[in-house]
Amino acid sequence: MCGFFGVIASTPVESSRSDRIRDVLNSRGPDGSGTFLTPDQTVMLIHTRLAILDLHTRALQPFTTQSGRYTMAYNGEIYNFRELGRELTDAGITLRTTSDTEVVAEGFELWGEGFIRRLEGMFSISIYDSSEDVLWLFRDAYGIKPLLYCSDAGRFLFSTSAQAILAYEPQLGIDVDAVREFLANGFIMEPNSLYRGVQWLGH
Numbered sequence: 001m002c003g004f005f006g007v008i009a010s011t012p013v014e015s016s017r018s019d020r021i022r023d024v025l026n027s028r029g030p031d032g033s034g035t036f037l038t039p040d041q042t043v044m045l046i047h048t049r050l051a052i053l054d055l056h057t058r059a060l061q062p063f064t065t066q067s068g069r070y071t072m073a074y075n076g077e078i079y080n081f082r083e084l085g086r087e088l089t090d091a092g093i094t095l096r097t098t099s100d101t102e103v104v105a106e107g108f109e110l111w112g113e114g115f116i117r118r119l120e121g122m123f124s125i126s127i128y129d130s131s132e133d134v135l136w137l138f139r140d141a142y143g144i145k146p147l148l149y150c151s152d153a154g155r156f157l158f159s160t161s162a163q164a165i166l167a168y169e170p171q172l173g174i175d176v177d178a179v180r181e182f183l184a185n186g187f188i189m190e191p192n193s194l195y196r197g198v199q200w201l202g203h
Contacts, residue, residue, distance in 0.1 A: 002047065002048060002061070002074070002075040002076075002160075003024075003025035003026075003047070003048045003075060003159075003160045003161055003164070004025070004045065004046060004047045004048070004061070004062075004073035004074070004075060004124075004126060004159065004160055005021050005024075005025060005045075005046045005157075005158070005159040005160075005161070005164040005165070005167075005168070006043070006044060006045045006046070006073060006126050006128075006135070006157070006158050006159070007043070007044050007155055007156065007157045007158075007168060008042065008043045008128070008135050008155070008156050009042050009043075009154060009155040009156070010042065010154045010155075011042065011154065012040070012041040012042060013037075013041055013042060013043070013044045013155070014168065015035075015037055015041060015044055017167065017168050018035055018044070018046055020167045021046050021164050021167045021168060022046060022048060023167075024161060024163045024164045024167045025046065025047075025048040025159075025160075025161060025164055026048055032048070032060055033046070033047060033048045034046075034047050034060045034061055034062055035047075035062070036062035036064070036071050036073075036128075038130065043128055043133075043135075045062040045071060045073045045126065045128065046062075046073070046164075047060075047061035047062050047073040047074075061073050061074060061101060063101050063102060063105050064105075065105050065106055065109045066093075066096070066106070067109060068130070069109065069129060069130055069131050070105055070108060070109050070127055070128065070129055070130070071127070071128045071130065072101065072104065072105040072108070072125065072126065072127045072128075073125075073126045074101055074104060074123060074124070074125045074126070075123065075124050075125075075145050075160050076121055076122050076123030076124060076125070076140070076144075076145045077100065077121050077122060077123070078100040078103065078104060078119050078120065078121040078123065079120045079121045080118075080119070080120040080121070081100035081103040081104070081121075084103050084107055084118065084119075085102075085103045087107075088103065088106055088107060088110065091110060093106050093110065100121075104119065104123075104125065105127070108127055108136075113136065116138050119140075121140065122140045122142070122144035122145050123138070123139065123140050123145050124137075124138070124139045124140075124145040124146065124147035124160055124201075125137070125138040125139070126147075126158060135156070135158075137149065137158060137201055139201055139202055143200070143202065145160070146160055146161075146200070147159075147160060147200070147201040147202075148160075148161075148162050148165060148193060148198050148199065148200055148201065149198070149199060149201055150165055150169070150172065150195075150197045150198045150199070151197070152169055152172065152197055155169075157169065158201075162193055162194070162195050162198050165195070165198055166195060166198075172195050172196045172197055172198060173195065173196055174194060174195060174196070175192070175193070175194060175195055175196040175197075178192055178193065178194050178195075179194070182194070
């Protein structure tokens with residue numbers, strides 16, 4: 001199980017908070033970590049890795065496609081990545097790793113967002129397009145791998161962990177209404193979470 005966090009903002013992000021975010025995510029990915037920061041420092045992706053496929057550092061995330069256009073942070077497992085990898089090879093893409101990470105990233109670049117529907121597995125995915133300055137978020141149809149997001153004060157934050165979002169924006173805090181809802185009903189109605197403004201993607 002890996003973990004990732006990201007923020008996209010209109011002004012430079014607080015990259016000094018990356019250490020505390022990695023500390024939060026470390027339990028989900030103790031085998032390595034990486035950070036991606038755009039030159040203008042308005043986009044940051046942090047990933048912590050649980051190494052299962054391709055243990056080499058070349059498979060570390062955030063992972064950037066060969067063109068340099070797309071950078072991805074991802075958590076999950078793609079069961080049909082070898083089949084999809086062969087299709088990429090047949091299309092002329094020389095894969096640099098044996099990881100499912102590269103297959104997802106390069107497949108997205110080659111075939112577009114519709115490619116995600118071809119993935120068989122459980123996943124939460126973030127992909128940043130540096131050419132168009134666009135962020136893409138995806139999760140598997142059943143929501144097996146969590147992905148949460150929050151829009152706050154001109155910033156859009158997302159992560160596999162609500163605690164990582166709070167590590168960046170601690171003032172968000174507990175949503176008192178959500179606590180009341182949980183005490184009354186035994187659950188919190190999705191897409192809301194226990195924290196103010198933090199919601200589950202796609203639920």
